[in-house]
Amino acid sequence: MIIKNFIDGKIISESKKTLDVFNPSTGEKIADVVNSNLNDFNNVINSSKKGFNQWSKFTPLKRSRILEKFKVLISENINELAKIVCTEHGKTFDDAIGSITRGIEVVEFACGIPHLLKGEFSQNVGTDIDSWSIRQPLGICAGITPFNFPAMVPMWMFPISIACGNSFILKPSEKNPSCAIKLAELFKEAGLPEGVLNVINGDKEIVDTIIKSNEISSISFVGSTPVAKYIYEESAKYHKRVQALGGAKNHLVVMPDANISQAVDGIIGAAYGSAGERCMAVSVAVAVGDIADSLVENIKSKAELIKVAPWTDEDSSMGPLISKQHKNKVEDFINIGEKEGAKLVLDGRNYKIQGYEKGYFVGPTLFDNVDKEMQIYKNEIFGPVLSVVRVKDYNEAISLVDNHEFGNGTSIYTSDGEVSRHFTTNVIAGMVGVNVPIPVPMAFHSFGGWKKSLFGSNAMHGMEGVNFYTKLKTVTSRWPNSIRTGPEFKMPTN
Numbered sequence: 001m002i003i004k005n006f007i008d009g010k011i012i013s014e015s016k017k018t019l020d021v022f023n024p025s026t027g028e029k030i031a032d033v034v035n036s037n038l039n040d041f042n043n044v045i046n047s048s049k050k051g052f053n054q055w056s057k058f059t060p061l062k063r064s065r066i067l068e069k070f071k072v073l074i075s076e077n078i079n080e081l082a083k084i085v086c087t088e089h090g091k092t093f094d095d096a097i098g099s100i101t102r103g104i105e106v107v108e109f110a111c112g113i114p115h116l117l118k119g120e121f122s123q124n125v126g127t128d129i130d131s132w133s134i135r136q137p138l139g140i141c142a143g144i145t146p147f148n149f150p151a152m153v154p155m156w157m158f159p160i161s162i163a164c165g166n167s168f169i170l171k172p173s174e175k176n177p178s179c180a181i182k183l184a185e186l187f188k189e190a191g192l193p194e195g196v197l198n199v200i201n202g203d204k205e206i207v208d209t210i211i212k213s214n215e216i217s218s219i220s221f222v223g224s225t226p227v228a229k230y231i232y233e234e235s236a237k238y239h240k241r242v243q244a245l246g247g248a249k250n251h252l253v254v255m256p257d258a259n260i261s262q263a264v265d266g267i268i269g270a271a272y273g274s275a276g277e278r279c280m281a282v283s284v285a286v287a288v289g290d291i292a293d294s295l296v297e298n299i300k301s302k303a304e305l306i307k308v309a310p311w312t313d314e315d316s317s318m319g320p321l322i323s324k325q326h327k328n329k330v331e332d333f334i335n336i337g338e339k340e341g342a343k344l345v346l347d348g349r350n351y352k353i354q355g356y357e358k359g360y361f362v363g364p365t366l367f368d369n370v371d372k373e374m375q376i377y378k379n380e381i382f383g384p385v386l387s388v389v390r391v392k393d394y395n396e397a398i399s400l401v402d403n404h405e406f407g408n409g410t411s412i413y414t415s416d417g418e419v420s421r422h423f424t425t426n427v428i429a430g431m432v433g434v435n436v437p438i439p440v441p442m443a444f445h446s447f448g449g450w451k452k453s454l455f456g457s458n459a460m461h462g463m464e465g466v467n468f469y470t471k472l473k474t475v476t477s478r479w480p481n482s483i484r485t486g487p488e489f490k491m492p493t494n
């Protein structure tokens with residue numbers, strides 16, 4: 001089977017080059033995906049231009065009504081979408097449903113676009129002069145997305161961009177491209193005109209073509225930090241508006257006064273859920289003071305019970321990693337951690353499941369006594385590997401979080417309101433939790449980290465999304481019957 005592009009409402013492609021798509025649970029190749037070329041790209045641009053000309057003239061209310069139908073269709077097809085995600089990504093069925101639901105919430109937010117686009121108005125900014133602001137679409141927007149959320153991350157982008165009146169080109173991860181196509185088909189079924197949402201498949205080559213195109217106004221990127229930085233810097237050369245979200249190393253601080261069982265449950269789900277392949281996964285537990293021994297013991301005993309299995313097993317809590325290369329990378333990091341002298345409490349290497357021996361499974365892995373100079377602490381591993389760092393007090397804990405190069409999310413478990421308030425006010429990270437392990441903002445707030453976790457000035461969705469996908473215009477207006485004073489050469493003051 002060849003997975004093609006979705007261009008102008010049709011499944012087509014011109015390039016004969018393809019890339020392999022695997023089922024991570026079995027390790028089998030299940031499809032080829034087209035590696036698009038310039039002809040495919042030109043087709044996408046022609047379609048997107050046509051789409052924009054038509055769509056930008058739809059009133060916000062008409063756009064909203066199509067989004068409402070789209071929302072209903074996603075809900076009706078959620079099981080099928082989840083199966084596509086599970087087959088190409090490997091996450092468990094419930095987790096896939098949860099991630100699509102998070103995407104639906106962005107569509108629900110975007111349905112409010114008539115309200116969200118309301119500008120500001122001031123009467124009499126000067127004598128008989130009124131002023132107001134309007135938000136207008138950018139034109140053709142592009143989104144480049146990672147493998148770990150094939151439904152949710154694209155839905156952080158295109159529903160809001162399209163609600164704002166833009167046309168949108170989505171370049172999904174080449175590792176699991178099918179979900180994007182299905183979403184585009186559903187949007188078409190909801191009444192979206194052809195060319196408003198196009199999906200183009202491929203790898204770096206097509207991304208570079210997107211960056212260099214003068215026809216595209218903005219790029220939204222989510223992926224690893226080196227690529228996010230590259231996209232941000234290159235796109236600026238071509239005068240694009242850009243938001244580029246990168247990698248993470250999220251710390252969860254456990255204070256001695258925390259409810260330990262809640263903290264352990266929070267850590268287990270956040271460290272090992274989706275096999276640690278979430279940008280908001282907790283990969284560092286910071287044990288403060290004398291809580292460390294009991295924390296490590298409790299995490300170990302719960303992590304050992306996690307059922308690792310393919311998504312087709314209803315009892316599975318954790319599936320495989322995305323690829324053989326990634327499994328090797330994660331296992332290499334476990335080797336490195338051992339050599340660096342961290343204490344390997346739970347070892348997930350060489351994890352075998354009967355009947356799925358070629359699947360890319362790594363079991364829950366736990367390191368204790370990790371220190372900030374170690375490679376396993378500094379790098380994003382993006383697998384089910386949790387490092388425990390022991391610190392003497394709160395000050396040492398917050399400075400650890402602050403000095404890490406990533407600043408996506410962080411959490412604190414404590415029963416002390418003063419400590420919690422100090423943490424939320426001062427910690428250097430974009431998304432902060434208090435007694436909440438994964439503080440992912442809902443669709444009507446905005447999602448984005450700090451430091452090397454986000455390049456650009458706008459986070460995703462919420463009002464940040466509306467602002468990113470629109471240009472601000474401010475009108476100052478006076479009607480001719482007002483008193484005329486002839487030419488003025490000084491700055492007006494009233």
Ligand code: NAD
Pocket residue numbers: 144145146147148149153171172173174202203204207208222223224225227228230245246247248278279380382408449453
């Ligand atoms: P990735 O950076 O390898 O790929 C992301 C996208 O960029 C893909 O569509 C890919 O085709 C393209 N790409 C890859 N290499 C490229 C290159 N050299 N030039 C141009 N384009 C290129 O990321 P991934 O492995 O798919 O996803 C995992 C990463 O994404 C992790 O680092 C994770 O933390 C991050 N992530 C971050 C967030 C966030 O909100 N900050 C959310 C999800 C995932």
